[in-house]
Amino acid sequence: MSNQALPRPRFNAPEPEHGPSERGSKVAPKVEPRTAPLLQGKVSEIPDAFFAAAMRLCGFAVVALLGLIVYQLVIGSHLSWHAFGWKFFGQSDWNPVEDQYGALPFIYGTIISSILALIIAVPLSLGVAVFITEMCPVTLRGILSFLTELLAAIPSVVYGLWAIFILVPVLRQYVQPFLATTLGWTTLFSGPPYGIGMLAAGVILAIMIIPIISSITREVLTVVPQHQREGVLALGATRWEMIRLGVLRNARAGIVGAIILGLGRALGETMAVTMVIGNRPEIAKSLFAPGYTMASVLANEFTEATGDLYLSALIEIGLALFLVTIVVNALARLMVWSVTRGQPARSLA
């Protein structure tokens, strides 16, 4: 349709005229006369070389430390690895008296409590982040994000204490009976409502990872360029549509990163979970039942591990936990990085 040449302008807009005198009241800048260079003389290379070496040492120290930890864990878990092999991770019998060790209940407990935490924390944190970046009045924005981050600074033992005295009684008296009557048929919410158990661990973990997920999500949402929001708005989108298409969709890789980072924290969290999960190495279907996690068994039983094999089995659990959190964290960093550094990660679909 458009092969025809563009019509010539019917007249020419005049070329700009130059020359300072024509530029009205503008005064040309006056450059002061130049003197001899002020910074002359030799520069010693030694301090810089020393500085570089020192910093290099610091950098390598981190790598060495990580390597050393892995090495120690591998050496320490040698005995247990020889005794059980892969069976160690598939066996649910944990009996120090008969020297039978299986890590399955702990792996199960860690995974289930973390997933439970994510189910509760993700919608809440996304809501907080969206509210802070997109809808909240500017004056409230700073206060609100400061408060969310403050939640992250509370020591986990304090969370544990709060959970024992407030959360657990509330769960026992109100939440669990309610869940049992409404959702009891799923068998996920059955059995006696102790309060203490997997559900309490999941809830306290959720509260602990909300600040991480929401603050990273907030950061990721802030880097979504303003022109993306305007592009969606200009098409006649409502506010929710703008947030969904223009903001969340562009930030999804970063949001997934934030969630995985929260998961990493949940997997490794020890103190608060130990205080409320019940510490029984069993795989129960009901979330009301007590459980155990990898981190809490390490914290609880290290001091009383008498036999070599017992100790070795605990170290192997430590190794497994370590590897899982490393992988999860690396994955999360990668995803956050892909959003904040370069283009938003493309969809494959």
Next chain:
Amino acid sequence: MGVGINVEHLNAFYGKTQALFDVNIAVAANHATALIGPSGCGKSTFIRCLNRMHETIPEARVEGAVRIGDLGVYNGTSATQLRRRVGMVFQKPNPFPTMSIYDNVAAGLKLNGFRKRKQLDEIVHKSLHSSALWDEVKDHLHKKSGASLSGGQQQRLCIARALAVQPEVLLMDEPCSALDPISTGKIEELIFQLKEQYTIVIVTHNMQQAARVAEFTGFFLLGKMIEFDKTEKIFTNPSDKRTEDYVTGRFG
């Protein structure tokens, strides 16, 4: 068909700072109208008042009356409703990077609950044709992301995206300032074709561009509309001294 725009006593503010002072203008239907003026003179603010994008900035507000066709912009019409009839193309091409080319064009329709596949196909086809992009992208409509195109193609994609909802007015905020001369030429040619069916308001820093594409030109200075007239008059025989100073390059 495009519709005319009537602006009366428009004042716009950013917090306490006033950005536009009592702007009055009548934009003719089915013509291109260019707005020129030095940076910060309020032309972008003005154009953003026409589709209520101005108020998306915190603490920004508007006084005055704007009518687009039979639609009163600032009395009772929802911004969402309005923007479905007034399309906008921005300075920086902003295709949606997570969507395919097809989905970019269809985005506006899908937002409004338009889901009929066959009709969507047709409209996407038509819009990409209208924005002179079809031949370049027809082989990978679904495979390539909107962000994989070149800058000029991205801008034409954004034009197609705006056209897909069949607006009556097309606002363009320096649509070529991020583009090379060849892409700029294509967009200008496009504007020339589009104004037969749409009312176009274009903000530009390039006076030659204003001269090439627009029948009417408005000159803004420090938030005031200094002069509004036929483009030819503005560039060859302006009635205000300040306009003359600007178009001859004496200041700004």
